[in-house]
Amino acid sequence: MLRPNATVELVWQDERGKTAVTQLSAPSSATVEQIDASATALASILLPLTGAVLIAQRIKYRNQTVPRTEPADSTPIVRSGVFFFSTDGDAPDGMITVPSIKNEVISDVEPFAGVAIDRDNTAVIAFASEVLANGATNSLGDALTALVAAYLQSRV
Amino acid sequence: MALVNLPTAQVKIDYRDASGSKGSTILHFPFDTLAAVAVAGADLVSAALNALSDAAIDGYTLSYSKREDTPATPTAGSRVEEKGNFVWRTSNGRSTRFTIPAIVDSVLNDSGSIDKTNALITALVAAVTDVDLIFAGADGSDITALLEAYQSFRSSTKQQLPADR
Numbered sequence: 592m593l594r595p596n597a598t599v600e601l602v603w604q605d606e607r608g609k610t611a612v613t614q615l616s617a618p619s620s621a622t623v624e625q626i627d628a629s630a631t632a633l634a635s636i637l638l639p640l641t642g643a644v645l646i647a648q649r650i651k652y653r654n655q656t657v658p659r660t661e662p663a664d665s666t667p668i669v670r671s672g673v674f675f676f677s678t679d680g681d682a683p684d685g686m687i688t689v690p691s692i693k694n695e696v697i698s699d700v701e702p703f704a705g706v707a708i709d710r711d712n713t714a715v716i717a718f719a720s721e722v723l724a725n726g727a728t729n730s731l732g733d734a735l736t737a738l739v740a741a742y743l744q745s746r747v
Numbered sequence: 748m749a750l751v752n753l754p755t756a757q758v759k760i761d762y763r764d765a766s767g768s769k770g771s772t773i774l775h776f777p778f779d780t781l782a783a784v785a786v787a788g789a790d791l792v793s794a795a796l797n798a799l800s801d802a803a804i805d806g807y808t809l810s811y812s813k814r815e816d817t818p819a820t821p822t823a824g825s826r827v828e829e830k831g832n833f834v835w836r837t838s839n840g841r842s843t844r845f846t847i848p849a850i851v852d853s854v855l856n857d858s859g860s861i862d863k864t865n866a867l868i869t870a871l872v873a874a875v876t877d878v879d880l881i882f883a884g885a886d887g888s889d890i891t892a893l894l895e896a897y898q899s900f901r902s903s904t905k906q907q908l909p910a911d912r
Binding site: 611621626642685721 | 750755762763765771774775776780783784788790798805806809810812814815822823827828830843846848849854867868874879885886887
């Protein structure tokens with residue numbers, strides 16, 4: 592459920608390089624453009640009130656799972672699945688990490704049994720389809736075009 | 748000198764495993780994606796992730812970030828710990844607040860309260876309570892008036908705050 596308020600963070604930096612935030616709320620029904628316009632107007636009023644300088648602005652919408660759910664079993668969060676998506680041309684690939692990856696999606700076919708993620712698994716296909724259908728990109732904004740590799744990775 | 752947007756908006760999906768440890772999945776969408784569209788996409792991807800992960804998904808945060816490409820030079824002696832606290836009345840009778848780090852001395856009274864008649868402060872009050880700006884309390888209620896304004900530091904206790912705030 593989307594929370595009723597979005598937050599606006601204005602990040603300030605002082606002479607020593609230390610930062611602090613002015614945080615405000617805005618209705619989450621407002622568009623980014625509307626909130627951004629208000630944040631820009633407010634920042635211009637705040638500038639003469641502070642000796643710090645504005646270095647960043649963030650607009651955040653938060654969604655909370657209601658009711659709260661419990662984990663399906665004891666798979667640790669560090670047992671992650673890593674999914675690599677290709678992009679067009681020479682653009683860097685995109686990577687999406689999924690914590691506590693289910694054992695059911697790990698391949699049991701040699702030579703990658705226990706390491707690779709089964710890309711023919713229906714849950715994996717559904718996930719990749721949603722990622723691609725909803726216009727996800729890599730961090731540079733290059734559109735993801737296909738799931739090309741996926742394997743198990745652990746942080747420990 | 749301008750705030751420049753990052754190439755993408757970011758969705759950070761938060762997980763919790765049975766031990767209480769937390770993790771996340773990061774997704775990116777083009778920066779010009781409407782929030783409503785990104786939220787709809789994040790909902791669908793989250794639903795698909797439920798079938799891939801044994802952890803519980805607690806929610807997600809959609810962020811649109813901008814960075815200053817050429818930051819100005821802070822005033823000598825500025826300290827972000829020296830905050831101006833602004834407490835506001837909202838239309839439903841509750842209050843909301845925000846702080847201005849490194850508040851300038853010129854708007855402070857001797858007691859540490861903020862001079863509400865100072866032109867910079869009246870301009871701030873006019874802007875925040877103006878219907879043209881979209882800011883509201885955490886429950887979405889309109890901000891209607893400035894209730895208290897005072898300087899404080901991280902270690903300030905209630906007894907140390909100015910009585911005339």
